[in-house]
Amino acid sequence: MRILVLGGAGYMGRVAAYLLAKHGKAEVRVTSRSQDKAKKAADEVNKRIGSALVKPEAVDVESKDDLKRSMRNADVVVNCVGPYYKYGLNTIKAAIELGVRYTDICDELVAAKEIVKLDGDAKKAKTTILTSLGSSPGLSNIQVQYSAKRMDSVSDVHIAWTSSQTDPFGPSVMKHCLHCYSSPHQFIDGQLVQVAPFSGRQLVEFPPPVGKVDVVYFDHPEVLTIPMYVKGVKNVTVRGGIFPGDIHDLIESWVKAGASLMDDYDVDGTNVAAVDFLTSVAMKIMQGKKDLPAVAAQRIEIVGKVGGESVTHVHASVGTMASGTILPLFVATMMLGEGKIKDYGVLPPDAIDPDLFFEEFKKRRGAQYTQVGAMFDFRKTN
Known part of the structure; x- marks a missing residue:
């Protein structure tokens, strides 16, 4: 081949x-x-x-x-x-x-x-x-289909992912994350809607060695394609977060201050893109956390019915x-x-x-x- x-x-x-x-x-x-x-x-x-x-x-x-x-x-x-x-x-x-x-x-x-x-x-x-x-997307969608085939109906799908600050990824991935934090969409009550940045916060238990991590709504394609293939699903959500939290907190504080993640700002006469500035700071934070393990994880919950009884399937993965x-x-x-x-x-x-x-x-x-x-x-x- x-x-x-x-x-x-x-x-x-x-x-x-x-x-x-x-x-x-x-x-x-x-x-x-x-x-x-x-x-x-x-x-x-x-x-x-x-x-x-x-x-x-x-x-x-x-x-x-x-x-x-x-x-x-x-x-x-x-x-x-x-x-x-x-x-x-x-x-x-x-x-x-x-x-x-x-x-x-x-x-x-x-x-x-x-x-x-x-x-x-x-x-x-x-x-x-x-x-x-x-x-996510990818394995997450296939796991949802695996469970959907074993249920009579599916009402809710909740996907969460996380990555350590030391799991190696470069500036392009960081910029992608900033974009996804800035304008997240979710499938809620049968509709694809835009939600507020850093909303939908949950403390999710991921597989060891990760444990509990705060995650928020994140802009990913599952909210578009899962409803195309799982008929009747009412809610599809995707949440994400970077731990132990320094970078996550940096981005959230920027948003809470009323600043846009996607705008440019004048700094002493120089036009600086917020995404470039925040990416540069994030890369510096990562360099100072090299002693932490490089690991990523995800958890997927599918809620539905079998024979009239409510059931919940959970799938998990861990790696880099x-x-x-x-x-x-x-x-x-x-x-x-x-x-x-x-x-x-x-x-x-x-x-x-x-x-x-x-x-x-x-x-x-x-x-x-x-x-x-x-x-x-x-x-x-x-």
């Missing part, structure tokens, strides 16, 4: 390339605008797996011609280039025009709204676009941001490349058969998922 990993020189992209080459035995090309950066990433992954399956390639994702040139020789395109509101649509359109199968880890509601509109184009091209295949995000992407990409996902169109993770997905996950990663309440441990990607 020939797989093109766009953004393969980045942190998430390197993990994807490693899993696809080592466990998927795929021929992988990793890309960056810089050939040197792509080569450095390819060399690093090849050294880890002890082979030369990974090749570097310079690709400008802002050029559709360059994208299409690179995509033509791929069986599946894996897009790890964010933000997706900026780079996702053109990349997907290029894949559709070529009829190339595609996966990504889009976790931006604003982008997901536009991506699902390309469903008709993908069907006409007889190709498959799998979007939002990370942890990279492993939790890329392992579901890896499994879904291999399923797509091997023809185990056959439907055409733009497919969110909700469209994947959950039982088949967990069978494949068990086969490829040795993880058991045979009962509600089973916990995924994503702390290893080897």
Whole structure:
């Protein structure tokens, strides 16, 4: 199988390339605008797996011609280039025009709204676009489908995620978090609505070693796609938070002061974007917390009825941001490349058969998922 990993020189992209080459035995090309950066990433992954399956390639994702040139020789395109509101649509359109199968880890509601509109184009091209295949969204949606299949009806879905300040992620992920904190949307009483920043606060018990963390409403695609596939659901909420709390408190204090996370401010005659300033401060905070364990976790609660009786299913996972995000992407990409996902169109993770997905996950990663309440441990990607 020939797989093109766009953004393969980045942190998430390197993990994807490693899993696809080592466990998927795929021929992988990793890309960056810089050939040197792509080569450095390819060399690093090849050294880890002890082979030369990974090749570097310079690709400008802002050029559709360059994208299409690179995509033509791929069986599946894996897009790890964010933000997706900026780079996702053109990349997907290029894949559709070529009829190339595609996966990504889009976790931006604003982008997901536009991506699902390309469903008709993908069907006409007889190709498959799998979007939002990370942890949340991604695994979270599939776990919801797993439970929904075992209930007569579902009324409520509540998703919560958290990450330690030392779980390595760069400025682009921090800026994404700021955007999602600033204008969260939730599915409440059967309607997709915008809610106030830092509202919906809850103290959620995550799997060990994380424990209890304060989380607030967060802007994620689950609130859009879960109601499309779980008919009759009344409420779908997504909450998130960074612990132990320094960065979370920094952002919340900015909002409580009446300042916007997305505006620019004049500082002694210099125009400074709030998102850039806060990201810079957040990066400094992270550097001072390197003694803390790098860990991320999520908890999903599905409320419904079976035989007229109320039931609640809970799913949980723990790991790192990279492993939790890329392992579901890896499994879904291999399923797509091997023809185990056959439907055409733009497919969110909700469209994947959950039982088949967990069978494949068990086969490829040795993880058991045979009962509600089973916990995924994503702390290893080897």
